[in-house]
Amino acid sequence: MHSYEERIRAVELYYLYGRKASVVVRELGYPPIKQLGRWVRIYEEKGDLPRELKPRERYSHAQKVAAVEHYLTHGGCLAFTCRAIGYPSSEVLKRWVIEVYPGRRPLVIRSNTNKCFSPDERIHAVRALCNRRGTALKVAQKIGVSVPVLYKWKKDLIDDEAYPGTSRAPTRRRTDDHCRAA
Secondary structure, rough: OOOOOHHHHHHHHHHHHOOOOHHHHHHHHOOHHHHHHHHHHHHHOOOOOOOOOOOOOOOOHHHHHHHHHHHOOOOOOOHHHHHHOOOOOOOHHHHHHHOOOOOOOOOOOOOOOOOOOOHHHHHHHHHHHOOOOOOOOHHHHOOOOOOHHHHHHHHOOOHHHOOOOOOOOOOOOOOOOHHOOO
């Protein structure tokens, strides 16, 4: 952020140098040419620059409320909400939840990766995955694991021979002897 004096000096030099923004930026080392253009436009419209600069809000109140509502209606997962809607970071979303709903603290949901599952529970989970009518995500949520864990269990429990068309053919590695002969 530049002080009022620095901004006025840049605008005055702009007029002194015949409206050549690149010369001003080269001499002062600030601001970017686009920013200088904004300062000049404000100066021409208002006859002066504002003394105090308020930082512009990056997100509107409606965007904040939409993000918080998504967070609350989709399981209360900060990371999922940030990925799904594309903004903001988890830390910013936490502040928004407190801002929009002052009495409510955001929950940090962690997966149950520390929970140990017996072999029978894993077999039951893989059967549910293979016989499902909905998505794998619903099966994983019902069991309390992530989708990749569920598919890992499936890979570990179901032998590759059960699905011959899906297994990869083993790749042949070249030994040094083959490389020399080539």
